[in-house]
Amino acid sequence: MAEPAKQIEKKIMDKGLEIGAQNLTAEQIKRVINRVLKSESGARLKAYVDTCIHCGLCSEACHYYLSHDKDPQYSPVGKVKQTLWKMLKTKGDVSADFIKKASQIASTQCNACKRCAMYCPFGIDIAYMMLTVRRICHLLGVTPLYIQDTAHSHAVTMNQMWVKDDEWIDTLQWQEEEAQAEIPTLRIPLEKEGADIMYSVIGPEPKFQAQLIYQAAVIMDVAGVNWTMPATPGWDNSDMAMYTGDNEIMGRVKRAHFETAARLRVKRIVMGECGHAFRSVYDMGNRWLGWRMPPIPIVHAIDFYYELIKDKKITIAKKFKEPVTLHDPCNVVRGGGLAEKARYVVNAICEKLIEMHPNREHNYCCCAGGGVINCGPPYKMTRMEGNRIKAEQLFAAKSRGAKVLIAPCHNCHSGLEDINHHYGLGYEIKFISDILYDVMEKPV
Amino acid sequence: MLTRIEWDWEPGSREIANISQWQKKFNWIEEPYVSPNGEKIAAIVNLAEGEFNVCVNGDTWETVFDKIWYLRFAPDGRLAALVSEAGEWTVAVDGITWDNKFGYVWNMMFSPDGKNIAVAVQQDMTYGMALNNIVWKETFSNMTNPTLSPDGTRTAAAVQVVGFGEGEIHKFQKGAFTAALDGKTWDTQFVNVWKMAISPDGQKTAAEVRLNLYDYTIAVNGKPWEQTFGCVWEPVFHPQSMAVIAPVRKNGKWFLAQDGQIIWDRKFVQLWHPMVSENSNKLAAIVAAKYGKWTIAVDGKPWSVSFGDLLTDAVFSPDGNRIAAAGKNDERWLMVVDGVVWQNTFDMAWQPVFSPNNDDVAVKIERDGKYSIAVNDRIWDQACDAIWDPVFSPEGDKILLRTLQDGIYTRRVISVEEILR
Numbered sequence: 001m002a003e004p005a006k007q008i009e010k011k012i013m014d015k016g017l018e019i020g021a022q023n024l025t026a027e028q029i030k031r032v033i034n035r036v037l038k039s040e041s042g043a044r045l046k047a048y049v050d051t052c053i054h055c056g057l058c059s060e061a062c063h064y065y066l067s068h069d070k071d072p073q074y075s076p077v078g079k080v081k082q083t084l085w086k087m088l089k090t091k092g093d094v095s096a097d098f099i100k101k102a103s104q105i106a107s108t109q110c111n112a113c114k115r116c117a118m119y120c121p122f123g124i125d126i127a128y129m130m131l132t133v134r135r136i137c138h139l140l141g142v143t144p145l146y147i148q149d150t151a152h153s154h155a156v157t158m159n160q161m162w163v164k165d166d167e168w169i170d171t172l173q174w175q176e177e178e179a180q181a182e183i184p185t186l187r188i189p190l191e192k193e194g195a196d197i198m199y200s201v202i203g204p205e206p207k208f209q210a211q212l213i214y215q216a217a218v219i220m221d222v223a224g225v226n227w228t229m230p231a232t233p234g235w236d237n238s239d240m241a242m243y244t245g246d247n248e249i250m251g252r253v254k255r256a257h258f259e260t261a262a263r264l265r266v267k268r269i270v271m272g273e274c275g276h277a278f279r280s281v282y283d284m285g286n287r288w289l290g291w292r293m294p295p296i297p298i299v300h301a302i303d304f305y306y307e308l309i310k311d312k313k314i315t316i317a318k319k320f321k322e323p324v325t326l327h328d329p330c331n332v333v334r335g336g337g338l339a340e341k342a343r344y345v346v347n348a349i350c351e352k353l354i355e356m357h358p359n360r361e362h363n364y365c366c367c368a369g370g371g372v373i374n375c376g377p378p379y380k381m382t383r384m385e386g387n388r389i390k391a392e393q394l395f396a397a398k399s400r401g402a403k404v405l406i407a408p409c410h411n412c413h414s415g416l417e418d419i420n421h422h423y424g425l426g427y428e429i430k431f432i433s434d435i436l437y438d439v440m441e442k443p444v
Numbered sequence: 445m446l447t448r449i450e451w452d453w454e455p456g457s458r459e460i461a462n463i464s465q466w467q468k469k470f471n472w473i474e475e476p477y478v479s480p481n482g483e484k485i486a487a488i489v490n491l492a493e494g495e496f497n498v499c500v501n502g503d504t505w506e507t508v509f510d511k512i513w514y515l516r517f518a519p520d521g522r523l524a525a526l527v528s529e530a531g532e533w534t535v536a537v538d539g540i541t542w543d544n545k546f547g548y549v550w551n552m553m554f555s556p557d558g559k560n561i562a563v564a565v566q567q568d569m570t571y572g573m574a575l576n577n578i579v580w581k582e583t584f585s586n587m588t589n590p591t592l593s594p595d596g597t598r599t600a601a602a603v604q605v606v607g608f609g610e611g612e613i614h615k616f617q618k619g620a621f622t623a624a625l626d627g628k629t630w631d632t633q634f635v636n637v638w639k640m641a642i643s644p645d646g647q648k649t650a651a652e653v654r655l656n657l658y659d660y661t662i663a664v665n666g667k668p669w670e671q672t673f674g675c676v677w678e679p680v681f682h683p684q685s686m687a688v689i690a691p692v693r694k695n696g697k698w699f700l701a702q703d704g705q706i707i708w709d710r711k712f713v714q715l716w717h718p719m720v721s722e723n724s725n726k727l728a729a730i731v732a733a734k735y736g737k738w739t740i741a742v743d744g745k746p747w748s749v750s751f752g753d754l755l756t757d758a759v760f761s762p763d764g765n766r767i768a769a770a771g772k773n774d775e776r777w778l779m780v781v782d783g784v785v786w787q788n789t790f791d792m793a794w795q796p797v798f799s800p801n802n803d804d805v806a807v808k809i810e811r812d813g814k815y816s817i818a819v820n821d822r823i824w825d826q827a828c829d830a831i832w833d834p835v836f837s838p839e840g841d842k843i844l845l846r847t848l849q850d851g852i853y854t855r856r857v858i859s860v861e862e863i864l865r
Binding site for chain 2: 015016019039040138139141145146148149152155156157164165166169170173180184185187189190191192194231232233246248251252255259262265267289290291292293295296297
């Protein structure tokens, strides 16, 4: 490990942290920390803490560490040391200021991307430890404001964007109408019980990116898929409560999602290009509720496009010409094993794929995931400065000819847009569906 | 409306409509629905761009609408849909629209006898409920969890009564939501109000509430239980005592509570969908007795059989002494009745139906892309392109099958024995 560079402390004002920490008492902090450490985290956390030999090999895995000139404060183990270890060592005897700082570190300086788990000789899941810190901070009411607001939206509406019940349905009908201008008989079938597939999206799609629903409808229609979308809450697969440590709301949102699919008697849930939502429905949310695996199988968009292209349900009229590079989203590639299927799809629809390095499960995180981008504008520079390494990686791919960056994950997409602009990389960033929709055979 | 006893229960089959003929008349026809007595089949049909109608047994409604969705038969056989005309939405029943028109309508609900129809409505970005064309006097800036009372005469929902702006998380955490029954709100506000139940006598409303970011309980007519929990799920009213029963989470495990007190002596990894039988006072719920092992607990005792993937759609027999549910193991759907799993497995199975005499259990099933009916683990020897839930005759000796094959919708009555033999 190299020597650290000089650290310049920058103060970020976040009312979620400031006001939340104002009324904390020492007794309350101690009670919550010990409750989580003893009753909730249990053997798993103890195994991690007891196993870690403080070797620091996790450091080289972390984009924050690499982007901050190997400052050990930003190493995964350094972040554990500044947060959880102190809580453990003091048996919860820490100050409100400490909690505030711990919340900021856990929520904005770790994307829970799990790259470090691959570099740890023991496979210790440091992301889990950071999420445990977030859980403690949630129970103390000290969470960054923007993501807390999003968790509130999940709690009220069961979606991420305060989309009201009627607005959701109205948006689907609007997109159906728009798409009928292109394919007059196209439908977005609502509440079709017994369809093969329920298509699920994330809150920002009806709110800001309705064209993605349009594209999905065209893909489903052309491929002849027997599909449906629900007209009730439960349509949103996303989950910022998972990242604030509000496990109860995570469970409530996931229950609505799976029970909606079960009510519609679909055989599978196909989800759009989102990474964290995949983690929530495939790993964390379902398991908190007591399901070992999703009760209705989940198919990520990458997997679904792979299936459609391989089975020739979609044929490609003309491949996308511009050279592309592919960003492997952590949750679906490192967490879901979809690296090769993503390449199959990209190679099927694009003339030239130029790999960025490292790639596949070794790819660098976008620095938006894990709820960090959802902590909002106060932390934009945290993400930009914390992911210089990503900009370098993207620049290298660009210097080898890549012009378009494919990011098959919503948070990656938004985070990479910021990196792209901040570092002046000049990429055009697209979802797979943007390209697939453009290049596929469609009825004339 | 004919009661079930007055339906045609003469064994035999009758072709009701050839919906493939409809294809020639319309641009497209949407998913068909059939009446409870099987005498009608209906679908939303598209006539031209922005022109929709409903076709029932080959005849269309008189009025053409700009858009129609959520076509469903009420339990009394009336045909209802959500329709749009000149930018306004309302409910149409047998082609006749309600007088009231709205910015949007959704979440249509029927009372068990079909006499009452309720919808959630939005007008000028305020929200409320409408029941049989009568709208709440008071409307709200947001509304979720629309609910209809067991007899269908009252409506309730979770409503927002305090405004908060984007990012005003601490104002939100002081409580901005409450429940409204027929538009009249509780006096108390909560951080969140979710699923609710209206008592059988229509006098009480109980709801899941969150008091702050981490304390949950059940509130009845606005008054929270004294006990708080780590989480709660949907409350139900006991049909006789009017006690409120709900799953509650304590120290990471789930329990069943009544009026705030834990009543089952066991804890579960999960416990939800509590249900009380009308006639036997039995209490049951879907539970995970162990992690990833789903079963039914009756009066606190879990069945010995369990399912790995999912257990859903549990239902009591009319006398309340039997329970059936649909389960899933390794991607295969199964039926479980009184703790015994059927031998047959299915690509899909729907909610089971008990015969009125409690003896038999029938269910709609799917295998290899075709649909049929199974009764007591015996599968009817015909498979169709579509089939609807089976309906037993009042004596329970016959079964009404509503089937679609090669575009022909057929109403059949067969003896239960015909499937069982």
